[in-house]
Amino acid sequence: xxxxxxxxxxxxxxxxxxxxxxxxxxxxxxxxxxxxxxxxxxxxxxxxxxxxxxxxxxxxxxxxxxxxxxxxxxxxxxxxxxxxx
Ligand SMILES: [Zn+2]
Numbered sequence: 818x819x820x821x822x823x824x825x826x827x828x829x830x831x832x833x834x835x836x837x838x839x840x841x842x843x844x845x846x847x848x849x850x851x852x853x854x855x856x857x858x859x860x861x862x863x864x865x866x867x868x869x870x871x872x873x874x875x876x877x878x879x880x881x882x883x884x885x886x887x888x889x890x891x892x893x894x895x896x897x898x899x900x901x902x
Contacts, residue, residue, distance in 0.1 A: 828865065830858035837865065849873035 822829040827836045837856035844851045852870040857863070869884040874897075883891040 828856045830861065830863055832863060833858055833860045835860060837863075839867070849879075 822831065822834070828839070829835060830837050835858070837858045839854070840857050841852060841854040844853075850870075850872045854867045854869070856865040856867060866887065867885070869882075871880075871882045871884075873880050877899075878894050878896050880894045881892070882889055
């Protein structure tokens with residue numbers, strides 16, 4: 818997290834030097850679910866992404882990617898459960 822300041826567990830806006838809110842956003846579409854957790858500055862609306870979780874479907878499998886500070890920490894693919902007939 819370049820330029821960000823963490824003081825007593827609070828993230829300060831690199832521009833305004835005031836504490837930022839921690840919030841999350843979930844976006845769903847036909848391909849999957851995207852969850853982003855980020856710090857938001859109440860003054861200038863600057864956004865600092867903390868972690869991102871992406872779950873996408875492709876064919877018969879589901880891919881999950883976890884990123885922290887813009888780096889992928891875990892990525893895996895699982896087969897979707899097959900229906901018994
Ligand atoms: Zn700010």
